[in-house]
Amino acid sequence: MENPEEESNFVKGGTLIVCPMALLGQWKDELETHSRHGSISVFIHYGCDRTNDPREIAIYDVVLTTYGVLQSSFKSNSNSKPSIFHRINWYRVVLDEAHTIKSSKAQVAQSAFALTAYCRWCLTGTPLQNNLEDLYSLLCFLKVQPWCNWALWQKLIQGPYEKGDEKGLRLVRGILRSLMLRRTKDTKDTNGRPILVLPPATVQIVECEQSEAERVFYDALFRKSKVKFDQLVAQGKVLHNYASILEFLKLRQCCNHPFLVVSQKGNQKYADLNKLARHFLHESNSAPSKAYVEEVIDGLRRGDVTECPICLESASDDPVLTPCAHRMCRECLLASWSSPAGGPCPIFRKALTEASLITCPYENNFQVDAHENWKDSSKVAELLKCIESIKRSGSGEKSIVFSQWTSFLVLLEIPLRKKNIGYLRFDGKLNQKNRERVLKEFNETRDKTVLLMSLKAGGVGLNLTAACFQCLSDPWWNPAVEEKAIMRIHRIRQKRKVIVRRFIVKDTVEERMQQVQVKQQRMIAGALTDDEVRTARLEELKMLFR
Incomplete structure (x- = not known):
């Protein structure tokens, strides 16, 4: 908890709820459903006509906004006065789907850390998804001292955990015991009765x-995949390409339908990557630096799958490039815009339209009208x-x-x-x-x-x-x-x-992925150390290509 009076020139506010865009309407409906009519005021701070005056939103009991709006406001005001959210002393800040800030160095996490509030809540069903650092980021937002100090976290928790020392995990359990209220469908009350009764x-x-034709196509694709995989194993580069192998060779999409591999309407205007580089350097109004463009083009040549700056996952499903050469999921970018006409690049902040986006070039010699x-x-x-x-x-x-x-x-x-x-x-x-x-x-x-x-x-x-x-x-x-x-x-x-x-x-590959999921569950449960996880990833990939 923080003292909301620390910044006397700040406006006093009520509750700020930050959630994915899809949940804005649902949060508003639930708040109104579970309160007496007219007892609380709710305001959704989202859209192209957003105010920048903190006094206008501080008068509401509850303000709803998205991670995207919070992040963009924080970044666009980073070199001047604080954003509208950071000029309010909130009584309470609630992060719904709080694992969105799991990467502590990401801009969205930094924008959440910088909020001033008396109470801080994290709501998530998956506080730990891939590694202990996910949890560290939540503790940073909650201001849990001394565990939001990275050096201390690394020394007493992360380091021992990576070495297989149980002390790190025991300490984490002790920290969570005093902080976390956990409820599952199986939780029972003090009388031994389920707190929630659901249908089965x-x-x-x-x-x-697969049909015979599907099997022939899949087998051919699999053989091509395995050749590439064996080369990466020999070069010791497998884990650096962990996300891109299956995406590059479309094995998983092929299991859904071969047309996902052979009928995509990719923009082949820039299939020549040298032509794409010239477009960024000489034809684009955004004019990214030559060094940055070279880095992007080299990544495309290697088949790298980069992290989408919006969802923080691999940008592998219909990735696009902005005129400023930033790569992200098309779905995430369009969803982040408040208007169908267009919106800003989440990194460069330059105005974009859907027509200005470039579909990432891919190697596909087949074109089929689905x-x-x-x-x-x-x-x-x-x-x-x-x-x-x-x-x-x-x-x-x-x-x-x-x-x-x-x-x-x-x-x-x-x-x-x-x-x-x-x-x-x-x-x-x-x-x-x-x-x-x-x-x-x-x-x-x-x-x-x-x-x-x-x-x-x-x-x-x-x-x-x-x-x-x-x-x-x-x-x-x-x-x-x-x-x-x-x-x-x-x-x-x-x-x-x-x-x-x-x-x-x-x-x-789908059958073998089920076995990978079992190992993922063990890792999330804390049964594997990071060294075991790194070894397991290589073994998982080898298993997929057997």
């Missing part, structure tokens, strides 16, 4: 058998079989189809239209207003019984209990991400039995 949830594995040449893949056929079975039952039950690739959701629209199955689409390309419209329509309509949803946009925070069937169309590296997606429908207000189907193609 069943998770089923649907095994998909609409004209459509044929169901084995996985799509199984997905449709499940959806049609629900439709034939006449129950009117609704389904959500999750995928980590928005391009797969685009492909799924083709057979759904052909079979006259009503559907809606929810991904990061929708602005806040359209996201709320889609969710409202899905909750209320009887005609649209399928919601196609990207894992990135819909896998956090949303309440989707209008559906009781869920299809996870592709496995994710981190099992916690899949669990959070399942919790979108298996939560408070769900009155029906929930059925979750995970679609896995037999005898492919």
Whole structure:
């Protein structure tokens, strides 16, 4: 806790809630639902016409904003006066989906650390995703002394943990015991009764058998992958390319549908990377430095997958380059803009339009018109079989189809239209207003019984209990991400039995990824040291290419 009177020239405020954009409307609805009419005032600070006067928002009991707005305000004011959020002494700051700030050096984390508040709360289902540093960043925001001192953290916790010394983990458990209020679906009250009673949830594995043509294509792709992988092993560069191997060779997309590999409408105008470099240096109004452009072009040549500065994950699904040569997920960038007409680059702050974005060049000698040449893949056929079975039952039950690739959701629209199955689409390309419209329509309509949803946009925070069937169309590296997606429908207000189907193609990389997920769960639980994790990653990749 901090003293809100420390900065007497600051405005006194109420509660600031920072959350992903998709949750703004839901937070407002929940606050109004669970309070007496007119008892609290709620303001959403988001959009292109945002005020910069802290007095205008400090009068509200609760202010809602997004991580993107907080970060951009902090960065754009870093060399002048503090941002609107940092000129208010908040009574309480709440970070929803707080693992968003897991990287303590990232701008979004720094903008959260700099807030002034009497009370600080972190809400997250996954405080620890990949390593102990995720937790360190949350403690920095909470101002838990002395554990927000990196040198001390490294000496007493991170260092011992990496050496396999249990003292580090024991200390972490002791710290959390005094800070963390943990509630799960299995938690019981003092009388031994569950604090939450939900209908049962069943998770089923649907095994998909590839057709002969699919298998031939997959095997050819796999052989090409293995050649590249063996070269990296020999050069000792595997772990530096951990994220890019499977993305570069499209093995995982191929399991969903071969068209994800051969029919993408990439912008081949800049397939020649030298031409792309000349565009950045001589034709772009943003004029990035020559050294930076060379670094970006070299990364493209190596097939590197870089971190998206918005979602802080690998920018591997439909990555784009801005005119200022910054690389990020198209979905994340469009979602960060408050207007469909365009918005700023999150790094350079220069105004952009969608037309100015450059699709990252890729090596693809095949071009297939998916609409004209459509044929169901084995996985799509199984997905449709499940959806049609629900439709034939006449129950009117609704389904959500999750995928980590928005391009797969685009492909799924083709057979759904052909079979006259009503559907809606929810991904990061929708602005806040359209996201709320889609969710409202899905909750209320009887005609649209399928919601196609990207894992990135819909896998956090949303309440989707209008559906009781869920299809996870592709496995994710981190099992916690899949669990959070399942919790979108298996939560408070769900009155029906929930059925979750995970679609896995037999005898492919997807089957072996399930084994990787088990190891990921062990690592998150603290059963593996960082040295074991590094060794495990190499072994995991070797296992995938057996």
